[in-house]
Amino acid sequence: xxxxxxxxxxxxxxxxxxxxxxxxxPHPLRKLLAFNLIGSxxxxxxxxxARRGAAAGFAFDPVPQALVxxxxxxxxxxxxxxxxxxxxxxxxxxxxxxxxxAWARPKGEDVK
Amino acid sequence: MAEPGTTxxxxxxxxxxxxxxxxxxxxxxxxxxxxxRVTLYSTPFGFxxxxxxxxxxxxxxxxxxYAIGGLRPPLGIDLRADGISAVMLIATAMIVTAAAFYARxxxxxxxxxxxxxxxxxxxxxxxxxxxxLTIIFVGGDLFNLYVALELLTFAAVPLVCIDGRAExxxxxxxxxxxxxxxxxxxxLGVALFYGAYGTLDISLLAQRVQATPVVWTAAALMxxxxxxxxxxxxxxxxxxxxxxxxxxxxxxxxxxxxxxxSFFLVLRLWFYVLPALPTxxxxxxxxxxxxxxxxxxxxxxxxxxxxxxxxxxxxxxxxGYLFLVFPLAAGAHGWSAIGxxxxxxxxxxxxxxxxxxxxxxxxxxxxxxxDQIARLGGAARVLPLTFLTIALGGLSLMxxxxxxxxxxxxxxxxxxxxxxxxxxxxPALGGGLLAAGYIYRILAPALSDGQISLEAQPRRSQExxxxxxxxxxxxxxxxxxxxxxxxxxxxxxxxxx
Amino acid sequence: xxxxxxxxxGLALLIVGVAVSIVAAxxxxxxxxxxxxxGLLLAFVWIRLYAPDVALTEAAVGGGVTGVxxxxxxxxxxxLKSVAPEAQPGLAFKLLIGVLATLVAGALGAVIMxxxxxxxxxxxxxxxxxxxxxAGLGNPITAVLISYRSFDTMLEKIVLILAVLGVWSVGSDxxxxxxxxxxxxxxxxxxxxxxxxxxxxIGVLIGIHIFWVGADAPGGAFQGGALLAxxxxxxxxxxxxxxxxxxxxxxxxxxxxxxxxxxMAGLAGELVAGAFFAYPPGFAKPIILIIEAFMxxxxxxxxxxxxxxxxxxxxxx
Numbered sequence: 001x002x003x004x005x006x007x008x009x010x011x012x013x014x015x016x017x018x019x020x021x022x023x024x025x026p027h028p029l030r031k032l033l034a035f036n037l038i039g040s041x042x043x044x045x046x047x048x049x050a051r052r053g054a055a056a057g058f059a060f061d062p063v064p065q066a067l068v069x070x071x072x073x074x075x076x077x078x079x080x081x082x083x084x085x086x087x088x089x090x091x092x093x094x095x096x097x098x099x100x101x102a103w104a105r106p107k108g109e110d111v112k
Numbered sequence: 113m114a115e116p117g118t119t120x121x122x123x124x125x126x127x128x129x130x131x132x133x134x135x136x137x138x139x140x141x142x143x144x145x146x147x148x149r150v151t152l153y154s155t156p157f158g159f160x161x162x163x164x165x166x167x168x169x170x171x172x173x174x175x176x177x178y179a180i181g182g183l184r185p186p187l188g189i190d191l192r193a194d195g196i197s198a199v200m201l202i203a204t205a206m207i208v209t210a211a212a213f214y215a216r217x218x219x220x221x222x223x224x225x226x227x228x229x230x231x232x233x234x235x236x237x238x239x240x241x242x243x244x245l246t247i248i249f250v251g252g253d254l255f256n257l258y259v260a261l262e263l264l265t266f267a268a269v270p271l272v273c274i275d276g277r278a279e280x281x282x283x284x285x286x287x288x289x290x291x292x293x294x295x296x297x298x299x300l301g302v303a304l305f306y307g308a309y310g311t312l313d314i315s316l317l318a319q320r321v322q323a324t325p326v327v328w329t330a331a332a333l334m335x336x337x338x339x340x341x342x343x344x345x346x347x348x349x350x351x352x353x354x355x356x357x358x359x360x361x362x363x364x365x366x367x368x369x370x371x372x373x374s375f376f377l378v379l380r381l382w383f384y385v386l387p388a389l390p391t392x393x394x395x396x397x398x399x400x401x402x403x404x405x406x407x408x409x410x411x412x413x414x415x416x417x418x419x420x421x422x423x424x425x426x427x428x429x430x431x432g433y434l435f436l437v438f439p440l441a442a443g444a445h446g447w448s449a450i451g452x453x454x455x456x457x458x459x460x461x462x463x464x465x466x467x468x469x470x471x472x473x474x475x476x477x478x479x480x481x482x483d484q485i486a487r488l489g490g491a492a493r494v495l496p497l498t499f500l501t502i503a504l505g506g507l508s509l510m511x512x513x514x515x516x517x518x519x520x521x522x523x524x525x526x527x528x529x530x531x532x533x534x535x536x537x538x539p540a541l542g543g544g545l546l547a548a549g550y551i552y553r554i555l556a557p558a559l560s561d562g563q564i565s566l567e568a569q570p571r572r573s574q575e576x577x578x579x580x581x582x583x584x585x586x587x588x589x590x591x592x593x594x595x596x597x598x599x600x601x602x603x604x605x606x607x608x609x
Numbered sequence: 610x611x612x613x614x615x616x617x618x619g620l621a622l623l624i625v626g627v628a629v630s631i632v633a634a635x636x637x638x639x640x641x642x643x644x645x646x647x648g649l650l651l652a653f654v655w656i657r658l659y660a661p662d663v664a665l666t667e668a669a670v671g672g673g674v675t676g677v678x679x680x681x682x683x684x685x686x687x688x689l690k691s692v693a694p695e696a697q698p699g700l701a702f703k704l705l706i707g708v709l710a711t712l713v714a715g716a717l718g719a720v721i722m723x724x725x726x727x728x729x730x731x732x733x734x735x736x737x738x739x740x741x742x743x744a745g746l747g748n749p750i751t752a753v754l755i756s757y758r759s760f761d762t763m764l765e766k767i768v769l770i771l772a773v774l775g776v777w778s779v780g781s782d783x784x785x786x787x788x789x790x791x792x793x794x795x796x797x798x799x800x801x802x803x804x805x806x807x808x809x810x811i812g813v814l815i816g817i818h819i820f821w822v823g824a825d826a827p828g829g830a831f832q833g834g835a836l837l838a839x840x841x842x843x844x845x846x847x848x849x850x851x852x853x854x855x856x857x858x859x860x861x862x863x864x865x866x867x868x869x870x871x872x873m874a875g876l877a878g879e880l881v882a883g884a885f886f887a888y889p890p891g892f893a894k895p896i897i898l899i900i901e902a903f904m905x906x907x908x909x910x911x912x913x914x915x916x917x918x919x920x921x922x923x924x925x926x
Contacts, residue, residue, distance in 0.1 A: 008718070010621045023706045026696065026697070047654075062752070065750050066753035066758060069662060069754065073765060073908075084779045
C-alpha cells in the first residue's frame with residue numbers, strides 16, 4: 001500500500017464526504033466548506049498522479065503539482081467571493097437561504 | 113501526423129487575449145472614468161482582431177496555431193483558432209460592443225464623483241468576460257480552459273448582483289454555487305485525463321485517447337460540470353433568476369455569450385478530444401436532455417408573468433436546441449456537416465436575437481417602469497421601435513424565415529431526416545410552436561388597444577442598438593454556403609487517421 | 610509493512626475522520642475549526658507525496674488564509690443576529706445522499722486504481738527543458754509556473770484581481786472608496802498586539818526567504834506571499850494598522866503589479882525572444898525572479914483584501 005495509492009483512495013473518499021456535505025447542508029457557508037473539501041480531494045488526485053510520474057531523476061512530475069498550486073489559489077479566491085456574497089445577503093435580507101421560492105416576489109402572479 | 117508549430121497569423125491569438133487583459137489592469141489601476149473609456153475605445157480594436165483572425169483562417173484554410181513561449185505541448189501551451197473559433201470571436205466582439213454602448217446610459221460614472229462602484233465593476237467585468245471568452249474560443253489546453261472558465265465565472269457573478277438587491281444577491285450566490293460545482297467536476301476530469309495520458313493538449317489527447325473507463329469517467333465529469341455552467345436541463349435552475357434580475361446589458365451578454373462559452377467547451381470535448389470513441393449513446397443522451405430543455409423551458413416561459421423571466425426561460429429552451437448538434441453532427445457521414453452547421457447557426461442566431469430581446473426588455477422596463485406582461489396593453493403604440501425589435505427577434509427564436517433561427521432549424525430538420533434520426537424533428541418543431549406561443553403572449557397585449565403612459569422616454573440609441581442586433585440575427589438567414597464551409601475548417605472528422 | 614506505512618494509514622484514517630467531522634459538526638464554528646485542522650493534516654499528506662511546494666501552499670492558503678476567511682465570516686454572520694435558522698433535511702434523505710456519496714467515492718477510487726501503468730509523465734521533458742526554457746532553475750515547479758505554463762499563472766493573477774473587485778463590488782454605493790470593516794471592532798487585545806509585534810517581523814523575513822529560495826528549492830512567490838499576507842492580517846487583527854481604502858492608489862498599484870509585470874515581460878518576449886512569453890536565453894533567470902518579486906507584492910496585497918471584505922461605511926477609529 002504505497003503512499004500514492006493510499007492518497008488516491010483518500011482523495012476519492014474526501015470527494016464523497018464533501019459531496020454529502022454539499023447536498024445535505026442548506027446553509028451556504030457549510031456548502032462552501034464542503035466545496036473546499038471536494039476541491040482538496042481533487043487536488044489529492046492530482047497529487048498522486050504527480051507522485052506516480054516520478055522519472056528522470058525527479059521524485060515527482062512537476063506539472064500536476066504546479067496545477068494544484070494554481071488551483072488552491074483560485075479555490076481560495078472563489079471562497080472569498082462566495083463569503084462576500086453570503087455576508088451581504090445576510091445583511092440585506094436577514095436570511096441566507098438559497099431556495100428561489102423564498103425570493104419570488106410576493107405579488108408574482110402566475111398567468112391564467 | 114506531426115502538428116506544425118506556430119503558424120503565420122498566430123500572434124493575433126495572443127493579441128486578442130492580451131488586449132482586454134491590458135484593459136482590465138489599466139481600468140483597475142486608474143479607476144474612475146478610465147474604465148468606461150478603456151472599454152469603449154478598445155471595442156473597435158477587438159473587433160478588428162477578430163476579423164483579422166477570421167481572415168487568416170480563411171486564407172490558409174487551416175486552423176492557425178500559436179505555441180506560447182515557443183514551447184510546444186505537452187510541456188507548453190498551444191492556442192488554436194479554427195473556423196468556429198473565428199466566428200465566435202466575431203460574434204463576441206459585436207455583442208460586447210453593443211452591450212458596452214447600450215450600457216453607457218446606466219453605467220456612466222455620475223458627475224461630481226471620481227469613481228463609482230457600479231460603473232467600475234461593470235466595465236471591468238465586461239472586459240473580463242471578453243477576455244475569458246476569447247481564451248475559451250482559442251484555447252488548446254484543458255487546464256488553461258479551466259482558468260478561463262473561472263475567469264468567466266468571477267466576471268459574470270458580480271454582474272448579476274451589481275444592483276445590490278437581496279433577490280439578485282441570492283441569484284448570484286446560486287449561480288456561483290452551480291458554477292463552482294461545474295468547475296470542480298471539470299477539474300477532476302482534467303486530472304484523470306492527465307493521469308491517463310500525460311498531456312492536456314486537445315490535439316495530442318485526440319491522438320492518444322482510447323475507450324477506457326478512465327476516459328469515460330473523465331469525459332462524464334467534465335461534461336457534467338460544463339452542463340451545469342451551460343444551464344442544460346436539469347441543471348438549469350440557476351439561470352432564470354440570475355439572467356432576469358441582472359441589468360439589461362449584463363443579461364444580454366450572459367444569455368447571449370457566457371452560456372455559449374461552456375457549450376463551446378462541450379463541443380471541443382466531444383468533437384475534438386474524443387472523436388475516436390464510440391459516442392452514439394452519449395450523443396443520444398445529450399440530445400434527449402436538449403429536447404427536454406426545449407419543451408420544459410418553453411412551457412415555463414409561457415407561464416411567466418414578467419417579461420425578463422419569460423426571456424430567461426426562453427434561453428433555457430434555446431440552449432436545448434444547441435445540444436441537438438451532438439446526435440446530428442456525430443461521425444463522418446455526409447449529413448454530419450449539415451448538423452454541425454445547424455448547431456453553430458443556432459449559437460449565433462440565438463446570441464444576437466436574445467441579446468436584442470434583453471436590450472428591448474431593458475428599454476421597455478425603463479420606459480414603462482415595470483416589465484409585467486399583463487400590464488403591456490397598448491404598449492406597442494408608445495414604443496414602436498422596441499416592439500418591432502421584439503417581433504423580429506421573436507421570428508428568429510420561433511424559427512420563421514427569413515432569420516438565422518429558421519436557417520438553424522431547417523438545417524436541423526435536414527440533418528435529422530438524412531441521418532435517419534427523424535425523431536429529433538419533433539422537439540425542434542414543437543419548440544418552434546411553443547416559442548410562437550410565448551412571443552404571441554408578449555405581442556398580443558402590446559398590439560391591442562390599450563391606454564398606457566410612459567414613465568420615461570426610451571433612449572433612441574439603445575433602441576437602435578437592439579434593432580441592429582436583431583437585423584444581424586435575421587441576416588444570418590441568408591448565410592451563403594461559403595459561411596458553412598468556413599465553419600468546417602479545422603473540424604476533426606471521426607474515424608479518419 | 611513498515612512503520613511508515615502504519616503512519617500513512619493512520620494519517621489517512623485521521624484525515625477522513627476530520628473531514629467527516631467537518632461535515633457532521635453541529636454548528637458552524639466547530640466545522641470551521643475542524644477545517645483548519647484538516648488543512649494542516651493535508652499538508653502532511655502532501656509531504657508524504659513528495660510535494661513540499663504544495664504542502665507549503667496548502668498549509669498557508671488552503672488551511673491558514675481560508676480558515677481566517679471562514680472564521681471571520683462565521684463571526685460576522687453571528688453578529689447579524691437576524692439570520693434565520695435553516696431547516697435540516699430528514700434522516701431518509703441523509704441516508705439516500707450518504708449512499709450516493711459512497712457510490713461516487715467508490716467509483717472514483719476504482720477509476721483511480723485503474724490509471725494506466727506505466728504512468729505517463731512530463732518529468733523527463735521537464736528535466737530535458739530545465740537548462741533551456743527552464744532557465745536553469747533548480748525548482749522544476751517554479752519552472753512550470755513561470756516558464757512552461759506561464760500563461761496559466763498570468764491568467765490566475767488576473768483572476769485574483771477580479772475576485773478582489775468582486776468582493777469589493779458587494780459593498781453599498783455609499784461606502785465605495787472607504788476602507789473595509791476592521792477585523793476586530795473592539796479595543797486591541799493585549800496578547801494579540803504582543804503576538805503581532807513579535808511575529809510580524811519574523812514572519813516577513815521568513816516569507817521573503819521562502820520566496821527567494823523558491824527558484825532552486827521548495828518555495829516561491831505563492832508560498833512566500835501567503836506568509837507575508839498572513840503577517841499583514843495579523844497586524845490588522847491586532848489593530849496596529851487599519852485596512853486601506855479601496856481607492857488608495859498604492860493598493861491598486863500593488864494589486865496589479867504582478868500581472869502587469871508578467872504581461873509586459875510576455876509582450877517583450879515577442880520582441881526579444883521570438884515568441885510571446887518566451888525568455889531570452891541567458892537573461893531568463895533574472896527576469897523570472899523579477900516577475901516573481903512583483904507577483905509576491907500582488908499576492909501579499911490580494912489575499913488580505915479578499916479576507917477583509919467589501920468597503921464599509923462604518924469604519925471607526
